[in-house]
Amino acid sequence: MNIQSLLEASARKHSHLCPRQILGVRIGLRGIAILGLKPEEIARKRLLIIAETDGCFIDGLIAATGCDFGHRTLRVEDYGKVAATFVDTKTERCVRIAPTLDVRENASSYAPDEPRHYFAQLKAYQIMPDEEMMMVQEVNLNMDIAQIVSRPGARTNCDGCGEEIINQRETHQNGLILCHFCAHGGYYAPKFYTPAPLAITQYGKGVSDSHPDINVLTAPVELNLLEEATHLERLILRNCLG
DSSP: OOOHHHHHHHHHHHSSOOHHHHHHHHHHHHHHHHHTOOHHHHHTTOEEEEESOOTHHHHHHHHHHOOOTTTTOEEEOOOSOSOEEEEETTTOOEEEEEEOTTHHHHHHHHOTTOOSHHHHHHHHTTTSOHHHHEEEEEEOOSSOHHHHHOOTTOEEEOTTTOOEEETTOOEEETTEEEOHHHHHOOSOOOSEEOOOTHHHHTTSSOHHHHOTTOOOOOSOEEGGGOTTOOHHHHHHHHHHHO
């Protein structure tokens, strides 16, 4: 298959062409071929790709498959690996594809006149046979596919911070609807915390009417002053309080 048009599309998006983009294009095409998906099926969001790194590799995957973040058909589980799992959301078949462990070393065999490793990979990755270039593994996901895809357009509000939660990403704990951060922690730690105004809007006179063990806080509070928070307050604020 002539992949030049796909490489050109990836290079335009990335501003240049690099070996990992070529791996992304080749792995993307292999995943589609193994699952036997047609372009119109991919366009209807039947294909979900879970990549294990971001950056150059992602641009190649997008160019080859048409999957992307905006259509919710591409996700990243950042393991720092050039690899991706291709999911047929209809049959639930899942295939993980990664470069062979010696792909870099073997590149020189397909570009013997190029002593520079980087440029040898640029040439070789375009022509190496699939079997020498990629490892294919049938896998099962540890999360239900329907839960990953979820229901677009679904939305609710977090009882902890008040922010909107979309795509069914909320958590239900102790009768509360919580976002991931309020329930489990996240990638940041705020210096100040303002409890959700839903304390008034949802419960009329305050959360404490229906949850007596919550004291309603109505203004930004320095976190180190909340040492006396109750158990349920700590459930909501645990990631701020430590």
